[in-house]
Amino acid sequence: MGADREGGARRRPGRAVAYAACGAVLLAGCASMPDSGDLRNVESTPRQDTGVRVFAMPPAENASYSEIMQGFLEAMTSDDPRYDTARKYLTADAARTWRPERLTTVLADGPSIATDSPPSGRDQAESRTYVLAGNQVATVDAQQAYAPADGSYRTKVHLTKDPKSGQWRIDAPPEGIVMGKSDFQRNYTSVDKYYFATHTRVGANGEPVAVADPVFVRSKVDPMTQMVRSLLSGPTSRLEPVVRSSFPTGTALQKDTTGLTPDDQNRLTVPLNDKASRVGLARCTEMATQLLFTLRNLTPTLESVELQGPGGHRLCELTEERAEAGAWHASAQSPQYLYFLDGKHRLVRLPTGSTGTSGAPVPGVFGEGVKDLRSVAVSRDEYTVAGVSADGRGLYVTSMAVGAALGNPVVTSQGVNAQHDRLTNPSWDARGDLWVADRDPRHQRLYVLEQGGDKPVEVALPDLPGRIEDVRVAADGVRVALVVAKKDGKHSLLIGRIERDDESDDGPAVVDPRPAAPDMELVTAMSWAGDSRLVVVGREQGGVHQMRYVQVDGSTLEGPAPAALSGVKAIAASEDERVPLVAYSEDGIVRLPTGAQWQKVDKDGTAPVYPG
Structure with a gap:
């Protein structure tokens, strides 16, 4: 060696x-x-x-x-x-x-x-x-x-x-x-450790939103103990401004703890120092949730975590089912439907588990085809839909309910070129906020519409190396993926952090964008495909178009890439990795079930999306 x-x-x-x-x-x-x-x-x-x-x-x-x-x-x-x-x-x-x-x-x-x-x-x-x-x-x-x-x-x-x-x-x-x-x-192996978004809660009970923070640990050197220590040490500097940890400052494993491993009942006991000994049950449950989400990356069969204080004092215990019920993270949310535009300009949907190829029109005006659309985005609760008009000029938001009105556009672009200078595809986060960029070269803007409302707020942007071509906000609401067209013709994929200040009237800001696919010179399509990964269509320098998975930190994921597909114009993936990958290609709408080849769904369909 x-x-x-x-x-x-x-x-x-x-x-x-x-x-x-x-x-x-x-x-x-x-x-x-x-x-x-x-x-x-x-x-x-x-x-x-x-x-x-x-x-x-x-x-x-x-x-x-x-x-x-x-x-x-x-x-x-x-x-x-x-x-x-x-x-x-x-x-x-x-x-x-x-x-x-x-x-x-x-x-x-x-x-x-x-x-x-x-x-x-x-x-x-x-x-x-x-x-x-x-x-x-x-x-x-x-x-x-x-x-x-x-x-x-x-x-x-x-x-x-x-x-x-x-x-x-x-x-x-x-x-x-x-x-x-x-x-x-x-x-080394890449593992996601989990914290909670500082400014995001979802659901009627205000569940905290888990955010994946990928790190690399030595894969054969007690990786489970390594990951616990890494989690307790706090988030990486890239995420630290926008996430929180439920572990009290100074919490660590008890001295000389090594070899953490689940018992024969798939239960893990984690001994902590006295810094965690006075936490209440609710906070302890959040601590155990962070551990369970993190360690299941290494041991998918892990079923429960028990936290202990000095002297073996039991602080709390949490099962996988209770963790999933008490905190929200994207990869655990399975979408009900796949959505796309059919040949009659209607928004249609297919159940995600369906093997059929006939989409049913969604309830409401977009399902009636009264407005020609270029692209759509469905909210993560699958109740609201946003659509960009065929000319790219207007963004419309409406409910997927019978009798819902269309109304006026909530964002309008004044860009001259309908194909290149107007609105990007819209995108929703778990907060229910809607994101879209106006590519007008005279004044490029990124907007967020809180709860999909009619008052767009301009998002502060750093100096970017070119024009925004595509926007996909992460479900957790703390990261956004941007495809940026540079002056030399290259299209790069950047991941930026979304910072908010609740005490200020200023809108959110995108901070510290970094490359997620540094060896690709042309990124033509992308979609979030996990808590910390994306699926990307593009071309390496001197290479051919290909489809592959990338991590938000720019690392290359091991494992097979999706099966090759020619003429890909758009890609749709879910954070739930069990859901088939879907693309809009020269064959129309096609999908890639696990362990199978690409299958045709609708030869006249365009703009496929999952909720988000």
């Missing part, structure tokens, strides 16, 4: 690999390191089953400086929980100050290794400097938050020879961990 390296040199064994099966750990064996020679490139680690753990070899006695360097790079990609073996390649002082958890730098092909200007004379016998270099693709910070990166990476690593022991060791290691992309994918 080794870090990714450039070149095609033969693979050099350098790890002991432990295979875990049926609760037993079997040592596969260990390999010796060469006792002479320079650094050699090592091929990237093959992807392995989740039951395989890889451990580093400690430095051999009288190992050469090149072997120390090579061994350290390999040790950084091992499953050693605290990198104790990697520290053995460092001097005592360096081992104390090196903080691998503060930063992980991910390179496209792993670090290439070159010798810096070699010292001469006595210095040559006692020190060496190597340069690690490569192309950055991402970083993971101390909060375990992923961020795409580009540009070159270059850092120096210094080795010295101890005058007493005669052993080579590293006294100036790189900052944090450095590894190649394939080693990162083997070592």
Whole structure:
């Protein structure tokens, strides 16, 4: 096992690999390191089953400086929980100050290794400097938050020879961990941890809205305990301004807690310190809800969580059913219908579980076809519908009820070009607020209409690299996805944070938009497809059009992409991943049931949407 390296040199064994099966750990064996020679490139680690753990070899006695360097790079990609073996390649002082958890730098092909200007004379016998270099693709910070990166990476690593022991060791290691992309994918997994939206509650009982905050944890190093610690430490800086945690400040696991795992009844006990010992039942229930939503990402069979204080004092217990009833999150909401416009300009719907192809007109004026529409959006409670007129000029909102009036447009665009300069597709969040952008190049605006009302409020926007082409607000109401057309013809997908100030008369603001599909130069369609992921149609530089899933943090999701489909003009997905993907393509409306191929639904249909 080794870090990714450039070149095609033969693979050099350098790890002991432990295979875990049926609760037993079997040592596969260990390999010796060469006792002479320079650094050699090592091929990237093959992807392995989740039951395989890889451990580093400690430095051999009288190992050469090149072997120390090579061994350290390999040790950084091992499953050693605290990198104790990697520290053995460092001097005592360096081992104390090196903080691998503060930063992980991910390179496209792993670090290439070159010798810096070699010292001469006595210095040559006692020190060496190597340069690690490569192309950055991402970083993971101390909060375990992923961020795409580009540009070159270059850092120096210094080795010295101890005058007493005669052993080579590293006294100036790189900052944090450095590894190649394939080693990162083997070592880390993305998991959503959950907090509550600060300004959003839904339903008659005012249920809190859960917000997914994706982080990366080491997949084979006690991931459940890692995720609990990460959750207790608070949200990442990207979400911190718009979410809250029910855990009191300073709440942590009790000292020396490791190996958290559900019992044979799929129940998990989480021992907390005294900071949480005085919370009331309602708050404790919210705390347990955050834990249950988070940990079910790792263990879908988890059924209940019990929180304990010092001395085993039981604080509260929560089952999955009670958690789902007491808090709202999008992926647990299954839409009743798929909606689209038929060939007669009517808004029609199909039950999501239906295998039929004939949509029934919705109740109300949009189902009667009295207004030609370009696009629609159905509120998440499926009672209200917003539609943009065929010329893109007006946004109309009406109830899906027999006899409901259409009324005047609630937003009107003055853009000249009907195809490119007027209103985008509308979008609803869980609060019942409606979002739409006016693409008029003379004054680009993003609007929100609270509860779908007739008073649009302009949303403050940061400096964007181009014109908004599409808008999709997340169900949680704290994030918005924007497709932005740049002057060079590229279309980028950005995810921005939505900030609100209840004490001010100012409207909400979109803050800190960041790329979610950085390697795509042209994004032509997108839809939310989970609590923290989207499905995107677009093209990479030099590539062909494709459809794939992306995370809000810009990371690439593992697993298969949707089956290929040509001529996609629009895409519709639900946060409930069990619901079929639907597209508007050159074949009309088509859907993709789980485990099947694309199926035709309506050859004359357009503008498919699920609620949202």
